Amino acid sequence: MKNFRNDFPLTAQYTYLNTAGTGLMGEPLMDWRQEHDLDYLIGGSMYREKQHSFINEVRKTVGVFVNAPASNIALVPNFTIGWNMVLDGLSSDDSFLMISGDYPSILWPVEKRGFQCSYIEMTSEMEDQIAISFQNNKPSVFVFSIVQYSNGLKINLDFIKKLKAKNPNVLFVADGTQFIGTAPFDFSDAGIDIVISSAYKWLLGGYGCAFMAFSEFSKSKLIPKTIGFNSNKYNPDTSLLPFTGYFEPGHHDMLAFGSMAFSMKYLMRIGLDKIYEYVYSISKRAFEVLLEMDLLDDSIIERGIPSHILRIKGDQKLFEYLKGKNIVVTHRSNAIRVSVHFYNTEKEINQLLDALRKYFK
Numbered sequence: 578m579k580n581f582r583n584d585f586p587l588t589a590q591y592t593y594l595n596t597a598g599t600g601l602m603g604e605p606l607m608d609w610r611q612e613h614d615l616d617y618l619i620g621g622s623m624y625r626e627k628q629h630s631f632i633n634e635v636r637k638t639v640g641v642f643v644n645a646p647a648s649n650i651a652l653v654p655n656f657t658i659g660w661n662m663v664l665d666g667l668s669s670d671d672s673f674l675m676i677s678g679d680y681p682s683i684l685w686p687v688e689k690r691g692f693q694c695s696y697i698e699m700t701s702e703m704e705d706q707i708a709i710s711f712q713n714n715k716p717s718v719f720v721f722s723i724v725q726y727s728n729g730l731k732i733n734l735d736f737i738k739k740l741k742a743k744n745p746n747v748l749f750v751a752d753g754t755q756f757i758g759t760a761p762f763d764f765s766d767a768g769i770d771i772v773i774s775s776a777y778k779w780l781l782g783g784y785g786c787a788f789m790a791f792s793e794f795s796k797s798k799l800i801p802k803t804i805g806f807n808s809n810k811y812n813p814d815t816s817l818l819p820f821t822g823y824f825e826p827g828h829h830d831m832l833a834f835g836s837m838a839f840s841m842k843y844l845m846r847i848g849l850d851k852i853y854e855y856v857y858s859i860s861k862r863a864f865e866v867l868l869e870m871d872l873l874d875d876s877i878i879e880r881g882i883p884s885h886i887l888r889i890k891g892d893q894k895l896f897e898y899l900k901g902k903n904i905v906v907t908h909r910s911n912a913i914r915v916s917v918h919f920y921n922t923e924k925e926i927n928q929l930l931d932a933l934r935k936y937f938k
Contacts, residue, residue, distance in 0.1 A: 582920045592904040592925045597886050597916035600781040609839050638838040645764040645790040651824035657682040659773045659789045666799035674716035701879035704736045718748045723756040729886030741768030760853035770795040782837035852919045856885050863926045889913040902932050
């Protein structure tokens with residue numbers, strides 16, 4: 578991964594362990610964006626004439642990246658907007674199962690609309706709790722983050738696939754923002770009906786771009802209500818409106834979605850399997866040493882599975898100390914969140930560990 582690291586100049590100045598907050602922009606993407614803006618500069622509306630074919634190519638790229646039909650891909654500005662549009666297409670009679678402490682943009686829109694909700698606790702035994710809740714509460718919608726933003730807990734995707742097979746009439750919705758871009762993901766074989774993922778973290782696509790992928794079951798369950806002239810590509814005959822058009826009511830930002838597609842192609846050139854293996858190896862090293870130092874969150878210890886996101890016990894003072902060492906992390910709720918991507922190195926992990934040893938000695 579050393580050669581790819583050179584594409585990210587910030588890594589020469591900082592120990593950047595904060596992709597869970599913001600993924601880095603690489604020089605190849607910057608070059609593409611500059612060319613895009615130059616075309617816009619000299620082309621104006623003539624450049625926008627190709628927007629529909631351009632966006633269709635983005636959908637195809639997303640489809641290849643997650644193994645989903647391009648016709649079942651919608652492009653939205655971020656996870657939150659996409660999720661709210663999904664909720665507005667559901668029945669008020671739907672009941673939800675969610676994970677307590679999950680990403681607020683998952684929980685709040687459901688709760689605000691007054692849906693019936695049940696919750697499981699975010700623990701090392703989440704899957705057991707989920708199975709029990711399915712039996713007891715019989716939800717019609719189950720929504721969850723594949724990887725938790727706060728501590729890196731990853732739900733067992735084999736469990737999800739089997740659970741969906743047993744409950745085919747339950748809508749399974751996943752937030753993939755903290756997962757997609759870290760490992761291979763096969764949407765068509767995942768047992769998930771809708772996955773929504775922003776691209777500014779592990780996909781390295783920048784802000785203002787996200788995607789949604791839909792199963793055929795989800796298309797039969799939802800009655801979307803969002804619509805605009807762009808939904809039907811400016812065709813006044815709404816009888817021809819595609820399902821994904823309901824989630825694309827307004828114009829697309831070609832710079833944003835082009836950046837997402839560019840970054841997906843970049844990651845595919847590296848290889849998602851290689852990224853996963855590499856990140857796992859250096860995350861495992863950090864996990865083992867932090868465990869010896871008694872700095873890991875209890876739920877992470879009990880899970881026993883290293884993640885690309887690690888939650889370390891620590892306060893604002895520790896955060897400022899690491900910041901003074903040019904180590905970039907996130908401080909959340911009396912904890913330090915460390916996140917590792919392919920442009921990080923074992924040397925950087927050792928720099929973090931050495932800093933922690935000196936701080937706690």
